[in-house]
Amino acid sequence: MHTVAVVAFDGVIGFDLATPLEVFGRARLFDGRPAYDVRVCADRDEINAGAFALRAPWGLDALSAADTVVVPGVADLKAAIPPQVLDALRAAAARGARMASICVGAFTLAAAGLLDGRRATTHWAAASALARRYPTVNVEPDVLYVDEGNVLTSAGAAAGLDLCLHIVRCDHGGAVAAETARLSVMPLERAGGQAQFIAHEPPTADGSSLQPLLEWMARNAARNLSLDDVAARAAVSSRTLIRRFREQTGTTPMQWLTRYRVRRAQQLLETTDVPVEQVGTLTGFAAATTFRERFKEVVGVSPWAYRRAFRSRPHSPANAGAVGTSSG
Structure with missing residues (x-):
């Protein structure tokens, strides 16, 4: 035996x-x-x-x-x-x-x-x-x-x-x-x-020179941000930005942004009755197919499967779309 x-x-x-x-x-x-x-x-x-x-x-x-x-x-x-x-x-x-x-x-x-x-x-x-x-x-x-x-x-x-x-x-x-x-x-x-159980905070660079930039990216995550947009905000070249991100967060700027958007989408799927496609839009994904693909890559299941497993009592908060609309 x-x-x-x-x-x-x-x-x-x-x-x-x-x-x-x-x-x-x-x-x-x-x-x-x-x-x-x-x-x-x-x-x-x-x-x-x-x-x-x-x-x-x-x-x-x-x-x-x-x-x-x-x-x-x-x-x-x-x-x-x-x-x-x-x-x-x-x-x-x-x-x-x-x-x-x-x-x-x-x-x-x-x-x-x-x-x-x-x-x-x-x-x-x-x-x-x-x-x-x-x-x-x-x-x-x-x-x-x-x-x-x-x-x-x-x-x-x-x-x-x-x-x-x-x-x-x-x-x-x-x-x-x-x-x-x-x-x-x-x-x-x-x-x-x-990944579907991880707390919703994205990777951080606490105490690092990137922290203010990460906070700005989080506030503006619903916008159609490009690598050049983020680099311009940081006042560095795209190449320098990618290097600093890898050093301080272990990932790239756009990968960080994608994971942040997915974590925010998880919160909305858990706590609101906002339709799944609209969740993708509110969190910065330009197309529903892109949202589904990126969500499954990060979490391992589809947005619909995640909502079925983790949805709490649904509500529609007035600020459900406030994933980041400020340019400041």
């Missing part, structure tokens, strides 16, 4: 810990046998999990027999990771175990050197911190999970369910995974990535 070892140490996030236990623990083969032997492993007798204490039945030595090792996130990303945990993870990976992380558990895998040169993801709010702390990791902040073969990482919270169901499907096929998803009251596949 395939053995899954879930690693727990002080500060472990209870939701992240429970996710692999529930998914792998519920998975059943066609003859009713459990698909996995799931073991919680810890580096000490009692683990402080914040709201509760945990006594794990297995020690870290159990990782030596695990086929898959899952690392949940911890609440304090500044806390030192026990060296014995890192050593056990490195040994398991060297032996050929499949390594996976839930949410900010990616920081632990990165600290063990297991994400060097690889693509990885984590909770969107921590993605930039992961990229700064471990520059050799290619962080992809918009996806629900990343499968690099023997190393897998997931985004925040519920994305751990997506990752675990993906693993079940890889191990035992779609039918077993679909039944496991049904028991977990989860779709086997969710549309889009975690």
Whole structure:
């Protein structure tokens, strides 16, 4: 039987810990046998999990027999990771175990050197911190999970369910995974990535020379701004502007503007009953097809699908169009 070892140490996030236990623990083969032997492993007798204490039945030595090792996130990303945990993870990976992380558990895998040169993801709010702390990791902040073969990482919270169901499907096929998803009251596949859950603030350059320009772009996002318009406002050449944007925001001026417009469109789709095509116009997209294409590129789903999933009680605020009409 395939053995899954879930690693727990002080500060472990209870939701992240429970996710692999529930998914792998519920998975059943066609003859009713459990698909996995799931073991919680810890580096000490009692683990402080914040709201509760945990006594794990297995020690870290159990990782030596695990086929898959899952690392949940911890609440304090500044806390030192026990060296014995890192050593056990490195040994398991060297032996050929499949390594996976839930949410900010990616920081632990990165600290063990297991994400060097690889693509990885984590909770969107921590993605930039992961990229700064471990520059050799290619962080992809918009996806629900990343499968690099023997190393897998997931985004925040519920994305751990997506990752675990993906693993079940890889191990035992779609039918077993679909039944496991049904028991977990989860779709086997969710549309889009975690970009649809990211807070609506666009990338910023706080404290940088670009900040006033970004604020001006946000105020004027509904206008048909060109690269030359933005460069003229900044009083620099287009080439210099692109270079400064890449240095300070990691993107280009027009990409930044597109993402800002999409974030504003998300807000209108969530909180108003403005027709979808009009949302595109209000947020600065010249054509409905362009709006649909750019929205799906950034969020991962269509504007209609996003509204169905996230719409709150509709209302029509008087200033729904105030995404940016001032030229000041």
